[in-house]
Amino acid sequence: MEILKSIQEVVWFILLISLGVGALEGYFYYHFQYYDRKWFFPAALAVMPALALAVFGQLLGGYTFQLWVYFLLAEAAIAAAFRYLVQGRHTVPYLLLAPAFVGLALLLVYPFVFEIYLSFHDLKLTTIMMWKNTGRLPFVGIDQYIKVFTTSPLSEVSFWALLGRTLLWTFTNVFFHVAGGFALALLLNNNIRWKGVYRTLLVIPWAMPQVVAVLAMRGEFHSQNGFVNIVLTKLTEAMPFLTQLGIGPVQWLSDYPLVTCTLINIWLGIPFMMVVILGGLQSISSSYYDAADIDGASYLQKLRFITVPLIRPVMMPAVTLGTVWTFNNINVIYLVTGQSGGTEQADILVSALYKAAFTYNRYSYSAAFAIVVFALLFFISVTYLHGFDAAKEDR
Amino acid sequence: MASVEFKGIVKKFNDNTVLNGVDVDIKDHEFVVIVGPSGCGKTTLLRMLAGLEDVTGGDILIDGLRVNELHPSKRQIAMVFQDYALYPHMTVEQNMSFALRLRKTDKAEIDARVEEAATILQLKSFLARMPKQLSGGQRQRVAIGRAIVRKPKVFLFDEPLSNLDAKLREEMRVEIAKLYQRLNATIIYVTHDQVEAMTLAGRIVIMNKGIVQQVGSPIEVYRKPANLFVAGFIGSPTMNFMHGKLSLEGDKVMFTSPDIKLSIPPYLLPANKVRDGQEVAVGVRPDDVVVGREAGEKCSDKIEGVLEVCELLGHRENLYIKVGGQRLLATVEAFFDRSPGSGVQLCFNYKNMHVFDKATENRISE
Numbered sequence: 001m002e003i004l005k006s007i008q009e010v011v012w013f014i015l016l017i018s019l020g021v022g023a024l025e026g027y028f029y030y031h032f033q034y035y036d037r038k039w040f041f042p043a044a045l046a047v048m049p050a051l052a053l054a055v056f057g058q059l060l061g062g063y064t065f066q067l068w069v070y071f072l073l074a075e076a077a078i079a080a081a082f083r084y085l086v087q088g089r090h091t092v093p094y095l096l097l098a099p100a101f102v103g104l105a106l107l108l109v110y111p112f113v114f115e116i117y118l119s120f121h122d123l124k125l126t127t128i129m130m131w132k133n134t135g136r137l138p139f140v141g142i143d144q145y146i147k148v149f150t151t152s153p154l155s156e157v158s159f160w161a162l163l164g165r166t167l168l169w170t171f172t173n174v175f176f177h178v179a180g181g182f183a184l185a186l187l188l189n190n191n192i193r194w195k196g197v198y199r200t201l202l203v204i205p206w207a208m209p210q211v212v213a214v215l216a217m218r219g220e221f222h223s224q225n226g227f228v229n230i231v232l233t234k235l236t237e238a239m240p241f242l243t244q245l246g247i248g249p250v251q252w253l254s255d256y257p258l259v260t261c262t263l264i265n266i267w268l269g270i271p272f273m274m275v276v277i278l279g280g281l282q283s284i285s286s287s288y289y290d291a292a293d294i295d296g297a298s299y300l301q302k303l304r305f306i307t308v309p310l311i312r313p314v315m316m317p318a319v320t321l322g323t324v325w326t327f328n329n330i331n332v333i334y335l336v337t338g339q340s341g342g343t344e345q346a347d348i349l350v351s352a353l354y355k356a357a358f359t360y361n362r363y364s365y366s367a368a369f370a371i372v373v374f375a376l377l378f379f380i381s382v383t384y385l386h387g388f389d390a391a392k393e394d395r
Numbered sequence: 396m397a398s399v400e401f402k403g404i405v406k407k408f409n410d411n412t413v414l415n416g417v418d419v420d421i422k423d424h425e426f427v428v429i430v431g432p433s434g435c436g437k438t439t440l441l442r443m444l445a446g447l448e449d450v451t452g453g454d455i456l457i458d459g460l461r462v463n464e465l466h467p468s469k470r471q472i473a474m475v476f477q478d479y480a481l482y483p484h485m486t487v488e489q490n491m492s493f494a495l496r497l498r499k500t501d502k503a504e505i506d507a508r509v510e511e512a513a514t515i516l517q518l519k520s521f522l523a524r525m526p527k528q529l530s531g532g533q534r535q536r537v538a539i540g541r542a543i544v545r546k547p548k549v550f551l552f553d554e555p556l557s558n559l560d561a562k563l564r565e566e567m568r569v570e571i572a573k574l575y576q577r578l579n580a581t582i583i584y585v586t587h588d589q590v591e592a593m594t595l596a597g598r599i600v601i602m603n604k605g606i607v608q609q610v611g612s613p614i615e616v617y618r619k620p621a622n623l624f625v626a627g628f629i630g631s632p633t634m635n636f637m638h639g640k641l642s643l644e645g646d647k648v649m650f651t652s653p654d655i656k657l658s659i660p661p662y663l664l665p666a667n668k669v670r671d672g673q674e675v676a677v678g679v680r681p682d683d684v685v686v687g688r689e690a691g692e693k694c695s696d697k698i699e700g701v702l703e704v705c706e707l708l709g710h711r712e713n714l715y716i717k718v719g720g721q722r723l724l725a726t727v728e729a730f731f732d733r734s735p736g737s738g739v740q741l742c743f744n745y746k747n748m749h750v751f752d753k754a755t756e757n758r759i760s761e
Binding site: 310 | 447468476493
């Protein structure tokens, strides 16, 4: 009867969500539809804060007078906005948008605001009980931000070393993603047999759940039973001179953890770039190549003067996305090195951030750290997008 | 400048035969238009000459030199594409000089040639612009300019005007005619528009289903179409066709269809060329259908018909006339003062009548 219980739980959950959405729609419907009635303000102020108090007071664990005042003020502001700004315009579009909008606000805006709040206070293992009991945290100003740049988020590596490592990691990965994706896309863009089969095979790493893919690849880098070392052993047996060149099986996971992570992540990231670039290649009209043939361009010249400039507009957003994903990639590093007794040698900013928060329990410090990482990424993305606009101008 | 020869050209895409034995000689300094309906293989023929398609069979010669396996850039040809194929990320000047830059031509020489081409085509003020900042006609001129700067032996035009609107097309047609007078080059021009073919060509090559139907000057193919296809394709509005049988009455040749009976004059078709009962199609251009009082005065074989529809074109008027089950189109001077539904008399201008054998589809009249 376990299954029946699960089904019951799911049904309750769905009902709850529908009720929530229904309440939300009702709330907005009232504000959109009756904004110009005489009783709009009194009714809203009498009913809405009380209802909110009943629901949220339960969730937050107390019906204080203070809370009621907050709700009253919030409702007054919302009702005024609806009366004097919105005035019932665009009712249907906004009613349809409301659930998604509120969902996004709860899932993105609220955590972000809370994170900023945390980063200016001091929440850590020693203050967490105080917070739980009194709901207050010591205000520390920008202390946490100073600590981000001066102390190590882990036990030894500094922020600056991590930043350098992250930039190197991001650059290496994105470079090989683009290079590999471009090469494969060029191959697939020819008229070859079994094209569909190759394309499917090449997209598999991308389609697989990352956890499965990464753990499988981690196994292949095992020092004794992994595919990579077995191949290296056989190679050195067959061609002994390779040993003199320094090639041979190595302890991938313990001696070269970052290299291992990079190799695995490159393998994971190529398919996405390949698909994007292939799409770009197929959108280039063949008459450009005809014209270039008549103009006397060689294969490499066609690549340089026609293919690359013409896929740039497709590439820029893909590279931006790829950069953000790689910069933020905690999956690969955590899954390869992060288990108990893991090394710090492969940590990049976000994986160090994860450890600072959930291994060392420095919550406020991590919040400040996260905001610094966010600012970095924001800056990188904006720079890229400017480049993208410039590329679009060219076309 | 150079001559071009196609010798028994065959082109197959897998099992699909696109060109089946094309033989055409194009002389030095000649403006040849290859015309035909879409899918007739005319663009394929041009692309094979450019080196963009492999040759399945036969030989292509430029200036007497066999070029079947020669790389496009070595054939000394220049091509203007239907969609212009201007490199979108290069300025007009870079587009025009691209081929020369690839060949590492001297900078001063490149500038001089681009300048010259830009002057001819009135593009000088657009040299720094991107293709997307130009209108359709300007892009077309840039595409032509790109061809001119290379000083090729042969210019190839692949339906260059089909992406332009009607008014611009007329203007560009005149531009191309002027350009030909100025460059005095060998030009091969592919189009499906018979008006372009008639107005531009020194010689027309008419193709259908991968076979050359007729080669000749515009007036030749108009006055003496070699077969039913050419007769129907060239000329606007389309020629009227009547299908029926020939019969010999003494030394007179008579044509009989279910609706029309007329005698064919001997200077058009002598009796000794005709079998009794031969199935034929008789073609008359709308301009050679004489209608109304004129027909009553001039002609001996009068045909009675009923006026269906009048289309006024300005100084001319199209009359659709029903003769039994046969509809005939006559183009006459405006205004033809009769209302639809009224009976009219008509006859044909015998001198310009065409008789085609029904089985072979070839012309049998003089």
